[in-house]
Amino acid sequence: MTRTRNRLRFSALVGVAAVTASLLAAPATAGPGRTGIVAAADPGVIKGQITDDKGAPIDATITVTKVDRSWSTTAYTWDSGTLGAYRVENVPPGDYKVSISDNTRGYQWVHQQETFDAGNVVTVVAGVEVVVDEQWLPLGTVEFTVLDDETGAPVPKPCVYIDVPTNASVNICGANGKVVVPDLIPGDWKYHLDGGGTHFAQEGEPYVHVDRGRTTKVTAALRRGAAVLVKVVDRATNTPLSSICLYTITVVTDGVQSRVGTYCSNPDGSIQIGPFDGSAKFQLYAWQSRNPYNPPVKLYGDQWVTPTGGTGDQRLATMVTIPAKTIVSLPNVLMDPPGSITGVVKNAAGSPVAGVCSYPWSFFAGILGLPAGRCTNGQGQYTINDLGPYKWPVKFSAYGSGTTWSGNVANRYAATLVQVSANGTATMNATIADEGKLTGTLRGPTGSWSGAWVFAYDAATGDVVYSVQAPDNYETGTYLVRLLNTQKVYLYFGAEGKGCWYGPAVGAGRKVTAAAVAVTAGAVTTLNLDTRVNCAASPFVQMPRR
Structure with missing residues (x-):
């Protein structure tokens, strides 16, 4: 009698009593946009098949939620033993919304809706199976057009990072002003545009709206800097080389050691160096980056870069000079065995x-x-x-x-x-x-040695021989420069935020001139430094070609 009552209720529900028997023999199915129900054993059941946007079965998490949100349960397709198939049993009679989700596609509500409110209502009757199939909509795409803010020309190699709540956020680069980011879940996502080596990154933290199955277009303008484009190849075969890195060695004065930036080659051997704000001047030192877990097949030796190949003498290395907002292409870097x-x-x-x-x-x-x-x-x-x-x-x-x-x-x-x-x-x-040393008191503008520092430069080459960022003795305010040979050194020193090149004190109203200090290996030389009386301009009109 119970089975007869269920058949009658189902027939009355769908209004087709004559087909009850056939429905029992072969359960109806519902693809996107339709739901089928058939008589089944008590209690109510929701089951179905999940497919990707191309129609292939795919695993997902299924959530069944009562319309008034008073009850919810979850099922997983991988529990069914059949790819993409699911079955939710013991569902109380009532009206429900069904969603599917995974780590890369987010949530989608039956049938092919983005929100709970927009989802179709699925009615469950006691003793009746409801077959609800769902196909994923294609994910969204964002197409970025990235241009120079002055000329409107395409940025050569723009990159974009999109912060999306999946297993991994998106970081992708493009070419010729275009970056296409596919397979994004719907929502409003923060993004960051970078101009590679030629343009500065976009300021602020803008958002982009993504819809399933649609392409959102974004146009942005980036500020151009100074940059260098170069390619790294094997000298013998002219084969492009990846994982060759370049140090940019910027020769500077006023107590700052040679600044070092690092840029490494892509699989096609290309490197973009920059962007630099204003003009730039540097030499290039090339070396091979080696992953111990995936070592390179062929090894290459370090070099200072010249237009015709490597050298070990920094004096012969090319001095790269880039005017502001200019992109310069250099000859290939030619790598040799080590x-x-x-x-x-x-x-x-x-x-x-x-x-x-x-x-x-x-x-x-x-x-x-x-x-x-x-x-x-x-x-x-x-x-x-x-x-x-x-x-x-x-x-x-x-x-x-x-x-x-x-x-x-x-x-x-x-x-x-x-x-x-x-x-x-x-x-x-x-x-x-043997080690030569240089020591003495160090004083700033008010006579304090707070924040004292000393750099010693070889007078002939401009190389930094030694630097110290604090007094050797805090009680007396004395400094100590070590590692000296028999040589002459220029001293850049300071305290209380003021820096000076050392020059011997002169009479009032006379200009102090920087002077090299002679030191001797194995000996200690004493020299007091005071920004009030020993402050001179840099002795280097241009730092030596280091």
Whole structure:
């Protein structure tokens, strides 16, 4: 009798009593836009099939919510054993809204609606199965047109980041002023536009509205900077190289060490360097970035970049000059196989010295990350790997010793250059000097040493030999400059926010002129520094070509 009553109720509900038997034999289905119901065992059931926007079965989470929101339950297609199929049992009679969701598509309400309120009502009757199939609508697309704010020309390589609440936000780049971002879930999402190396990023945090199955178009203008376009290739084969990085070495004065920016090549070998606000001037140092979990098939050596290939001598490297708001293209960077320099470092007494670090360039210690193996072991042995097959200087530096260059000299310009061969090892031994020191009191405009600093530059090359950012003795306000050899140095010092180049004090009304200070290896030189009487302009009209 119960089954007969259900058949009658179902027939009355749909108004077609004559087809009850056939409905029981073959349950009706409902695709997007239609819902089928059939008689079934008590209680009510909602079941169906979920497909993607192309009609292929796909897994999803199904949520069944009573229209008055007083009851809700969740089911998962992967529990059914059939891809995309679901079945929700024990559904009390009533009116419901059904949604599907996953981590990349967000929520969609039956049938193909974006909100709970817009969703179709699904009526469940006791003892009746409701078949509700749902097909995902295509996700939304945003098409960005990115232009130069002055000329209206397309930005060469714009990129966009969109912050969406999925497993991973979107970060994608385009070309020639276009970035197309597909497969976005609907909503209002914050985005960030970047102009690559040629244009500055968009200011503010704008939002873009995304609808399923639609393309939203956004036009934006970015401010142009100065930039360099360059490509990295294998010298022998002209094959474009990825993961080759360039340091931009900006030569500066007034106590700031050489500024280093890093830019690495794309799979097509291209690099955009910039944008720079105003003009820019720098040299390029190339090196190969190596992933230990996916090492490169072929190794390449470091180099200073010139138009015709690499060099180990920074003086020969190209000085790249870019006027403001100008994009400059450079000749290809030509990479060669690597070689090594090795040797033993001893002191003046002939004993090996441990802990002496070796450098193939002039940067102050710590400004670039150094691979293991460049500092001497207990037997005084060192090795510098990954150098291009060129002539290189070698700097030796350690606390307790004077900075020494290959050939046992005090500055880079006087250094003996070491010829490296591809896949070979050259030898350069060294005798490191005893450490010279420079000390004295340091005073600012009011006589305080608060925030004191001192930089020591080699007078011949402009290389930073040593820097200290605080007094050596806070009670007396004395400073200490270390690592000095027998050489002359210019001092840039300051306290209380005021900086000066050192010059000997002169009479009232006379101009102080910067002067190099002579220091001696193994000796301590005393010199007091006072911004009130020793303040001179920079001794470098232009910093030496470093």
